[in-house]
Amino acid sequence: MLLTKSLTSFGRYWVFMSRVFAVPDKWRVMGSRTVFEISKLGVDSIPLVMIISIFIGAVIAIQMQLNISSPLIPAYSVGLATRDIVLLEFSNSILCLILAGKVGSNIASEIGTMKVTEQIDALDIMGVNSANFLVLPKVVGFVLFMPVLVAFCIATSLFGGFAVALFTDIITVSRYVYGIQALFQEWYVWYGFIKSLFFAYVIASVSSYFGYYVKGGALEVGKASTNAVVTSSILILLLDVVLTKLLLQ
Amino acid sequence: MIEVKNVTKSFDDKTVLHDVSCVFETGKTNLIIGQSGSGKTVLIKSIVGLLHPEQGEILYDGRDVMRMSHDQVKELRKEIGMLFQGSALFDSETVLGNVLFPLMMFTTMSREEQLERAHFCLDRVNLKGADSKFPSEISGGMQKRVAIARAIALNPRYLFCDEPNSGLDPKTSILIDELLSDITHEYNITTIINTHDMNSVLGIGENIVFINKGHREWVGNMNEIYRTSNEALNQFVFATQLFQRVKQYVISHEQPHP
Numbered sequence: 001m002l003l004t005k006s007l008t009s010f011g012r013y014w015v016f017m018s019r020v021f022a023v024p025d026k027w028r029v030m031g032s033r034t035v036f037e038i039s040k041l042g043v044d045s046i047p048l049v050m051i052i053s054i055f056i057g058a059v060i061a062i063q064m065q066l067n068i069s070s071p072l073i074p075a076y077s078v079g080l081a082t083r084d085i086v087l088l089e090f091s092n093s094i095l096c097l098i099l100a101g102k103v104g105s106n107i108a109s110e111i112g113t114m115k116v117t118e119q120i121d122a123l124d125i126m127g128v129n130s131a132n133f134l135v136l137p138k139v140v141g142f143v144l145f146m147p148v149l150v151a152f153c154i155a156t157s158l159f160g161g162f163a164v165a166l167f168t169d170i171i172t173v174s175r176y177v178y179g180i181q182a183l184f185q186e187w188y189v190w191y192g193f194i195k196s197l198f199f200a201y202v203i204a205s206v207s208s209y210f211g212y213y214v215k216g217g218a219l220e221v222g223k224a225s226t227n228a229v230v231t232s233s234i235l236i237l238l239l240d241v242v243l244t245k246l247l248l249q
Numbered sequence: 250m251i252e253v254k255n256v257t258k259s260f261d262d263k264t265v266l267h268d269v270s271c272v273f274e275t276g277k278t279n280l281i282i283g284q285s286g287s288g289k290t291v292l293i294k295s296i297v298g299l300l301h302p303e304q305g306e307i308l309y310d311g312r313d314v315m316r317m318s319h320d321q322v323k324e325l326r327k328e329i330g331m332l333f334q335g336s337a338l339f340d341s342e343t344v345l346g347n348v349l350f351p352l353m354m355f356t357t358m359s360r361e362e363q364l365e366r367a368h369f370c371l372d373r374v375n376l377k378g379a380d381s382k383f384p385s386e387i388s389g390g391m392q393k394r395v396a397i398a399r400a401i402a403l404n405p406r407y408l409f410c411d412e413p414n415s416g417l418d419p420k421t422s423i424l425i426d427e428l429l430s431d432i433t434h435e436y437n438i439t440t441i442i443n444t445h446d447m448n449s450v451l452g453i454g455e456n457i458v459f460i461n462k463g464h465r466e467w468v469g470n471m472n473e474i475y476r477t478s479n480e481a482l483n484q485f486v487f488a489t490q491l492f493q494r495v496k497q498y499v500i501s502h503e504q505p506h507p
Binding site: 025026029113114117118119121122124125126127128 | 297298299322323324325326327329331333334335337338339340350351353354355409
């Protein structure tokens with residue numbers, strides 16, 4: 001029963017995506033809606049990304065110092081480990097799990113509310129491909145802006161670690177700065193960006209799917225929102241394993 | 250003219266419409282009436298193509314919508330305007346933005362022409378000075394009028410209204426009814442109104458289709474309805490004492506047929 005339900009949902013998701021990726025009725029309208037979604041889903045997420053990143057960066061630096069303090073390990077390792085954790089996992093996977101909560105629930109509840117208030121029916125009656133009109137700008141806008149969020153996350157996380165070095169005595173500023181530059185591998189940055197693009201697509205498309213197929217009222221919109229966040233998070237974690245295997249080995 | 254021929258629609262094991270046939274005439278306010286759960290919303294949604302009946306034909310001036318290709322349906326929908334029960338205005342758009350939307354999506358008009366047409370439609374529904382307001386900032390009656398303005402923006406040939414008076418006070422309901430009736434006659438469009446508002450039935454029902462338990466039970470107009478022998482229809486339309494008195498008054502004051 002569960003398997004049948006899962007397969008049905010999986011099939012319906014791809015049918016939905018085929019409608020989403022149809023040619024837009026008006027490119028100009030699509031363009032302006034994409035800019036609007038970049039602003040709403042991406043730019044509006046910058047403050048949250050910065051606040052979380054600065055604190056997590058600081059915490060990672062402190063924990064690294066506590067865990068790897070040994071005369072055999074050079075002091076700059078704190079900076080190096082902080083940088084690599086941020087680049088490899090926090091700035092993409094963990095950030096996207098957080099954004100699945102913020103952006104995913106926003107998308108699912110917005111589209112779900114449009115569904116139960118017949119706004120989507122109104123679009124369909126007019127002859128507008130509602131899936132394409134509503135979802136494509138969100139997917140494109142969020143995927144396009146995700147690298148910017150990742151870049152903000154990396155910068156502010158490293159700044160969080162720097163603040164620990166500056167305001168506490170657990171590591172010196174010079175050793176931290178040296179550490180975040182030591183043994184730098186550029187591929188790690190690209191690896192983070194590539195993963196984040198997949199995760200952004202999952203967040204925007206899966207949340208839209210759950211919102212679009214809501215039936216009922218406010219209660220169901222809430223459930224759809226929760227399901228969107230949970231499913232997106234699980235898929236992000238699953239993809240994380242697959243992409244890490246493919247990109248790092 | 251819209252013809253519905255032998256339409257049957259089921260959900261899982263439950264048949265909601267049983268072999269329904271009826272005709273909705275051009276230039277008239279056509280009403281679909283019936284109790285809640287009788288199948289009238291399913292009928293109107295089947296006619297506009299939001300639901301797909303298992304069998305039957307739905308002809309828009311001879312064009313069978315159930316045999317049209319996707320592109321043909323898309324073209325047909327540009328000839329359709331629809332007023333939803335809850336207005337279905339786009340929350341993120343202003344009043345003007347809502348009326349401009351179909352013009353922006355489906356016409357090659359310049360921005361000035363679009364604005365001129367949108368203002369004309371808003372004036373037609375007696376809505377001035379609310380251009381920049383959002384749907385949440387205006388009353389239910391005003392929302393209905395914005396929805397009507399949006400529905401007529403593209404000069405539709407067919408106008409569908411799903412319970413346009415629900416949630417409105419009697420005075421506003423009458424205004425909406427008069428507006429729909431005036432627009433129907435003025436633009437000679439085929440209007441189908443799904444309602445269980447008795448004021449609408451007796452006020453603007455030029456062609457009434459009564460649906461009961463998924464069956465089309467009666468067809469007539471607002472004058473004929475007073476003399477119907479259909480028991481279910483009598484119980485539905487003249488359920489209150491007020492309407493029973495209206496019926497008695499109308500029958501007793503009617504001129505005898507020669």
